[in-house]
Amino acid sequence: MAVTDPRDLHIVVIGAGMGGLGTALAFAKKGFKNIDVYERASNLGFVGAGIQMPPNVIRVLDRLGCWEEIEREATDVKDTSIRQGSTNTELAHVQMPDMREKYGYPHCTGHRASLAGGLENGCKKEKVIKFHFSTELIKVDSYEPRPKITLQPRDGEAYQIECDVLLASDGIKSVTRTQMLGTLGVSSQEEDTGQAAYRIMLKREDMENDPELKALIDCDTVIRWIGEKRHIIAYPVSNHTIYNLSTAQPDSNFAATTNATYTTKGSKSAMLKVYETFCPLVQRMLNLVPDGEVCEWKLRVHKALPTWTHGCVSLLGDACHPTLPHLSQGAAMAIEDGAVLAECISRIPNTQPATIAKALKVFELLRRDHTSMLVDMASYSGRVLHLGEGKAKEERDKEFANHAKNGSVPDKWASPDVQKMIYSYDCVKEAQTKFDELFKSLETPAVAA
């Protein structure tokens, strides 16, 4: 029997990354009763790495009821320091003591497992969400009127399912994106960033015998050491028991490979060579990384997609707007997408496929400009941070020095004007106030019967 209440629609989410978990939880909180999440991995094993959680995403996590748990292990960032990597000289120091007063929420850092764990526990409390691990989407067989997909369990026969709304949070390597754009006859082009990243987690016990390193893990500061074509960003996580470093450097190991490879076991000596011009403080930290535990990630992005949706299928998160990490907004945007999708689908006036397709277009309209702006800004920030000697760098360093007067910092992540724009943005409120108008303004798409 056809459903009439949107909350009875069968929602299928592909991928249980930050975006997928956030989406499933957001739909459950809106009262949807039938949500299936399919994940290729056998469990939610998250990369051992830190993550920044800015106020705009904490606002969403709080509404989803899972922030309290995540906050217990999070570090409240009080300030940020941008330093010349070679000398450790401070270029700018930006105080951030008043995030809660300004934006209603703090700016925090945490362990990825802590953010994912909070979202997962939130999902587990919702009986309407069913997880299917070790199950991979291999084909989107149709996009409308009801999406049909083929799933491949790791130890079993492939099978087909149908649903009312298919939400693909299958990440940067999204199979759904490739297939959707292929069906529409447009190509899905990857853009080479030329950059790769090491992700490093140092233990407190390895740092606390060195007073300078102990001071780093004890503080509430995010520090960025910058140099030509490379930088390191670092902050404490897990109640100051771990010091997280994330780097960006020229990609030399992945350049020859295209789509297939995203991570590689790196060599410690190669990593030390990449940062050999950085100051002794940085060298001491990199030297603490155990041999054989260096892992390098290719940083990948895509050219802007011509569409995020087709019929009753929508992409979200890294599947449609992957970003360089220099603004620390990738996971935040994926989680926001889920909250906006739930808001849009809960507001549809009827459950016909054409109405669902139109609501997904509203989601894209609500999110496209904002996410594109942040993706562009992250890449701009990377270019500015990675300048080599010359006029442009001199200008940049003057701007760093004058930041207190100007209210703007060349490292856009730390810039109060940019923070204001991103952190005060309430994606759910915007969806609530703009949905009806945008929905009315769109033509109802022709959806196959």
Ligand SMILES: Cc1cc2nc3c(=O)[nH]c(=O)nc-3n(C[C@H](O)[C@H](O)[C@H](O)COP(=O)(O)OP(=O)(O)OC[C@H]3O[C@@H](n4cnc5c(N)ncnc54)[C@H](O)[C@@H]3O)c2cc1C
């Ligand atoms: C070095 C680095 C630092 C970063 N720092 C930050 C930060 O501080 N703050 C921030 O907000 N963001 C940060 N990001 C970005 C952030 O990690 C990503 O933007 C975010 O994880 C994207 O979430 P997602 O759910 O869209 O995709 P993913 O997290 O990639 O999840 C995709 C999921 O889908 C599953 N999957 C894929 N294909 C299939 C399939 N066919 N069938 C079933 N399942 C499938 C995968 O196994 C995975 O679980 C950083 C990124 C990098 C590389």
